[in-house]
Amino acid sequence: ERVQETLPDVFDFKAYMKSKAASVHKALEECVPMRSPERIHDSMRYSLLAGGKRIRPALCIAACELFGGTEAMAMPSACALEMIHTMSLIHDDLPCMDNDDLRRGKPTNHKVFGEYTAVLAGDALLAFAFEHIARDTKGVPSDKVVKVIAEVAKAIGPQGLAAGQVVDVANERNETVDLEMLEFIHLHKTAALLECSVVSGAILGGAADEQVEKLRIFARCNGLLFQVVDDILDVTRSSEELGKTAGKDLVADKATYPKLLGLDKAREFALELKQKALAQLNDFDKAKAAPLYGLTEYIASRQN
Numbered sequence: 001e002r003v004q005e006t007l008p009d010v011f012d013f014k015a016y017m018k019s020k021a022a023s024v025h026k027a028l029e030e031c032v033p034m035r036s037p038e039r040i041h042d043s044m045r046y047s048l049l050a051g052g053k054r055i056r057p058a059l060c061i062a063a064c065e066l067f068g069g070t071e072a073m074a075m076p077s078a079c080a081l082e083m084i085h086t087m088s089l090i091h092d093d094l095p096c097m098d099n100d101d102l103r104r105g106k107p108t109n110h111k112v113f114g115e116y117t118a119v120l121a122g123d124a125l126l127a128f129a130f131e132h133i134a135r136d137t138k139g140v141p142s143d144k145v146v147k148v149i150a151e152v153a154k155a156i157g158p159q160g161l162a163a164g165q166v167v168d169v170a171n172e173r174n175e176t177v178d179l180e181m182l183e184f185i186h187l188h189k190t191a192a193l194l195e196c197s198v199v200s201g202a203i204l205g206g207a208a209d210e211q212v213e214k215l216r217i218f219a220r221c222n223g224l225l226f227q228v229v230d231d232i233l234d235v236t237r238s239s240e241e242l243g244k245t246a247g248k249d250l251v252a253d254k255a256t257y258p259k260l261l262g263l264d265k266a267r268e269f270a271l272e273l274k275q276k277a278l279a280q281l282n283d284f285d286k287a288k289a290a291p292l293y294g295l296t297e298y299i300a301s302r303q304n
């Protein structure tokens with residue numbers, strides 16, 4: 001208990017995330033340079049460099065470093081994960097899916113570049129992500145790189161992101177979405193890519209299989225926690241600033257944890273997920289795992 005209480009003082013999670021975000025941003029700038037055809041590169045770079053939190057790349061690097069690997073070993077995979085995350089947001093914002101005009105405070109990709117370019121920029125980011133891992137990962141045995149490629153592909157394919165998205169979009173107006181379906185959507189849409197970020201980093205860093213599996217559970221719990229907290233914040237935020245958020249019609253009919261469980265039970269569930277996540281870290285070096293402890297704390301206590 002003492003250790004947990006003192007960790008936030010000795011480890012500055014915000015500073016860690018800021019510094020990893022900066023090195024990831026620089027690497028992304030370099031690996032997706034402006035070239036011909038300008039239209040697609042411009043569109044890819046517009047969303048890729050728009051200033052996301054870089055949670056997935058940071059997790060990949062942190063997990064690699066936990067096992068004695070270096071930032072450089074993980075960087076191509078870290079960048080690839082951000083490319084994939086970005087393409088999923090570009091496609092998610094399209095009129096045929098969420099139809100959003102704004103993302104990260106800026107007009108969405110298709111609003112700026114048009115629909116066909118947004119679709120193609122997403123496709124290009126997805127393909128280039130794999131090219132980048134396969135070609136540019138250095139200092140890691142090739143069997144590990146192949147494992148990472150399989151993990152990433154699985155996380156976004158028909159048993160991953162795409163599965164979560166299709167079930168989500170297909171049930172947008174369905175008022176009978178239950179807990180099981182809600183969990184399926186979040187585990188696939190959000191947790192799968194977070195899970196594969198941690199797992200990929202661990203593999204690249206040289207983790208043993210059972211260590212990889214602990215981190216897999218750790219990441220999955222964090223992914224679900226992210227969504228439960230999101231749902232709770234939606235409720236508490238809109239009751240605090242009634243009026244400001246009243247225009248958000250999508251929140252009204254969508255299934256959420258507070259809606260299905262009640263606010264108290266949703267909070268309890270969040271606490272359980274947090275504890276289950278942290279329990280997976282017990283056997284690791286506390287100092288080296290500090291970024292992972294920090295991440296769970298950050299996700300659990302996020303206020304906006």
Ligand code: GRG
Pocket residue numbers: 051052053054055085087088089091092104126156157161162165189190
């Ligand atoms: C991957 C082939 C393939 C298709 C994509 C469109 C789609 C299928 C999936 C959509 C997935 C989606 C939009 C998930 C939401 C994930 C999520 C929690 C986004 C918010 O993540 P943050 O907070 O965002 O990390 P920033 O802006 O900081 O990067």
